[in-house]
Amino acid sequence: MEEKNDKKIPRRAMLKAAALSATTALMGGVKVPDPVKTGVIPDPTKVQGAVPGKLGTRSPFEQPIKKASEISGRTPLQDLYGIITPSDLHFERSHAGVPLIDPQKYELLIHGMVERPTVFTLKDLKRFPALSRIAFIECSGNFRTGKETMTPQEICGLTSQSEWTGVMLSTLFREVGASPKATWFLAEGSDAAVMTRSIPMEKGWKDAMIAYAQNGEAIRPEQGYPARLFLPGWEGNMNIKWIRRIEVSDQPFMTREETSKYTETIKDHKIRQFSFDMDARSIITYPSYPQEVEKGWIEIRGIAWSGRGKIDRVEISTDGGKHWNNAVLQEPVLDKAHTFFRYLWRWDGNPAEIMSRAVDDTGYRQPFMKQLIDARGSDMGGYHLNPVTAWLIERDGKVLFKPEKRK
Amino acid sequence: MKGISSRALVWGLLLYACHTPDTPARFGFGRPASQAEIDSQNISIRPDGAGLPAGSGNFAAGRSIFQAKCASCHGPTGAEPTPNRLVAAFGDTVKAKTIGNYWPYATTIFDYIRRAMPFNAPGSLTNEEVYHLTAFLLCSNKIIDSTTVIDARSLPRIVMPAKQYYVNDDRKGGNEVK
Numbered sequence: 090m091e092e093k094n095d096k097k098i099p100r101r102a103m104l105k106a107a108a109l110s111a112t113t114a115l116m117g118g119v120k121v122p123d124p125v126k127t128g129v130i131p132d133p134t135k136v137q138g139a140v141p142g143k144l145g146t147r148s149p150f151e152q153p154i155k156k157a158s159e160i161s162g163r164t165p166l167q168d169l170y171g172i173i174t175p176s177d178l179h180f181e182r183s184h185a186g187v188p189l190i191d192p193q194k195y196e197l198l199i200h201g202m203v204e205r206p207t208v209f210t211l212k213d214l215k216r217f218p219a220l221s222r223i224a225f226i227e228c229s230g231n232f233r234t235g236k237e238t239m240t241p242q243e244i245c246g247l248t249s250q251s252e253w254t255g256v257m258l259s260t261l262f263r264e265v266g267a268s269p270k271a272t273w274f275l276a277e278g279s280d281a282a283v284m285t286r287s288i289p290m291e292k293g294w295k296d297a298m299i300a301y302a303q304n305g306e307a308i309r310p311e312q313g314y315p316a317r318l319f320l321p322g323w324e325g326n327m328n329i330k331w332i333r334r335i336e337v338s339d340q341p342f343m344t345r346e347e348t349s350k351y352t353e354t355i356k357d358h359k360i361r362q363f364s365f366d367m368d369a370r371s372i373i374t375y376p377s378y379p380q381e382v383e384k385g386w387i388e389i390r391g392i393a394w395s396g397r398g399k400i401d402r403v404e405i406s407t408d409g410g411k412h413w414n415n416a417v418l419q420e421p422v423l424d425k426a427h428t429f430f431r432y433l434w435r436w437d438g439n440p441a442e443i444m445s446r447a448v449d450d451t452g453y454r455q456p457f458m459k460q461l462i463d464a465r466g467s468d469m470g471g472y473h474l475n476p477v478t479a480w481l482i483e484r485d486g487k488v489l490f491k492p493e494k495r496k
Numbered sequence: 497m498k499g500i501s502s503r504a505l506v507w508g509l510l511l512y513a514c515h516t517p518d519t520p521a522r523f524g525f526g527r528p529a530s531q532a533e534i535d536s537q538n539i540s541i542r543p544d545g546a547g548l549p550a551g552s553g554n555f556a557a558g559r560s561i562f563q564a565k566c567a568s569c570h571g572p573t574g575a576e577p578t579p580n581r582l583v584a585a586f587g588d589t590v591k592a593k594t595i596g597n598y599w600p601y602a603t604t605i606f607d608y609i610r611r612a613m614p615f616n617a618p619g620s621l622t623n624e625e626v627y628h629l630t631a632f633l634l635c636s637n638k639i640i641d642s643t644t645v646i647d648a649r650s651l652p653r654i655v656m657p658a659k660q661y662y663v664n665d666d667r668k669g670g671n672e673v674k
Binding site for chain 1 (some may be wrong): 506519521522523525526527528529533534537538539540541542543544547593595598599600602603604607611612618619658661662663664665667668669670671672673674
C-alpha cells in the first residue's frame, strides 16, 4: 500500500521538494540560511541535490567577473583555464553602449563597387556555408601599468577567445559580385556610434567572417548580436559589431576611428596609421597578483598569442630575464589564437622575478617595454603595446606586478 | 602516400568528387537592394568629398549650435581641458590630440558629427547644422578663418596640418620591433 502511494508522487516533484527544502525553502516559517554565505554546507551525500534546470549555473563558490568601466569590461584572465573565454566573460568595448537589435529586423546591406547590391537578413546569412574558427579578439589599447597591485585582467584583460561561427565574407563578396578593382571596404555598425572602419579587401577575401555565433550559441549582445565582422588577428576595433552595412570601395574612408583614434605617435612626430596586426604577446596568469604561492613546485601558466600566426614558443625566465627556458605549449596551438602554456618551476622561497616572452612563427619575439620605447620613442601612444610582463614573487609568497615605466 | 596505390587514390578522388557538389558561384540568397534603401543608409563621407550632402556652414552659426548642443561635454569653446578636447591649434603646446593638431582629414569631422553626435541624441543634427559645426571647429582650430563658408566643394580641399605626419604601418612581424 505504501509502495503504491510512493509511485503516485512523481520522482521529479519529490526531488524538487527535497532540493528546495535543502536549500532555500521555508521550514516551519524559518528561512534556511544560504549555506554558501554561512559556510555551513550540509554533507552532499546526505541530502538531495538541485534538480536539472533550464540553464546551467556557475558554482556559487566561483564568481569570476568582468572589470567594467563606462566604456569597457575586462576579462578576468587570472581566473581562467585553457584557451576559451566563457562567453559572459569575453571582454567588451563599445563607443555608444550595447544596442538592442531585433534579429527579425536585422539586415546587412552590401553595396558600392559590386555588381549586385544586396540585402541579407540574418536567416539569409545562416543559409550560407557555416564555418567555425577559434581565435582571439584583442583591443589594440590593451596595456595598463602604474602600480604593483594589478591583475592580468587590469593589465591586459581586453583580449578574449571564442569559437566564432558564421559565413566567410569572401562568400558574400562572390555573392554580390565585388569588383576585382576594389581595394578597401567600409564596415559600419548599427550602434549609436554607427561605428565605421575601412578594411583592405585583401583581408575580406582572405579570412574575414560575418560571425553570428560564439561558442556554440548566438553571439552575445556585447560581442555584436546578431552579427559582427570578425577579422582574425587584427585589432579589435575593426571587428565591427552589430554590422549593418558594407560599402565596397577603392580607397579608405578615413573615419574617426582610423585617424583620430587607433593611430599611434611614433618617432619624429610621425603618426602610424592602419596598424592592423596584433603583435605577439604573452602573460603569465598563474602565479599573478593577487594570488599567493608556496615554496616548492609551481606550475607557471599563462596564455600567448599572435595576430600574425601561430605561437612558435614561449620562453620563461624565473631570474629576472637572465636565463630563459621554453614552456610547454598545450595543444591545440592554433593560428591567431590564445595558446595555453605551462612551465614547471621549483621555487626555493627566495624573492624571484618571473616573466614570459612569446615568439610567433614569423620569428617575432615579444619585446620588453624598453625595446618598444627605443623603436617608437617615449611619446608613443597607448595602442599596440605588448611588452614582456613580469611578476615579483616576495619571500612570503605574495605575487606583485612589476610595473613598466612608460618613459 | 606509401601504402596507398595510385588506383585507389584516383577512385577515392572520384568518389569524393561525386559526393561533394562544387560550391556554386552564387547561392542566390538575399534580395537586391534598391537605390532608395542604399541612399537611406549610406551616410559615409570619403576624404575626396564623395557623400557630402548639399548645404553649407559658417563659424558664427556653428558657435551657437556648439554652445547649445555640444558644450555640456566639450566646454563652450571646445578648447577646455575635457577628456574630449576638440580645439588646440597646430603647434600649441597641448598634449591633447585635437582636430587642429592630430586629425588628418577635414571630411572626417562632418562624417563623425553626423553619425555619432551629440552623444545624448546621436544622429539628430541636420546636414546644415553639421556643416556649421564643422566650420566652427575648423575655425576654432585656426584652420580656416571666421568668414570661410564650408560646403561639399570646399571641405575636401582643406589640407589639415597634421596630415603630413601620417605614415602607413610598416610592421611586418619577423625579428624586428617597430
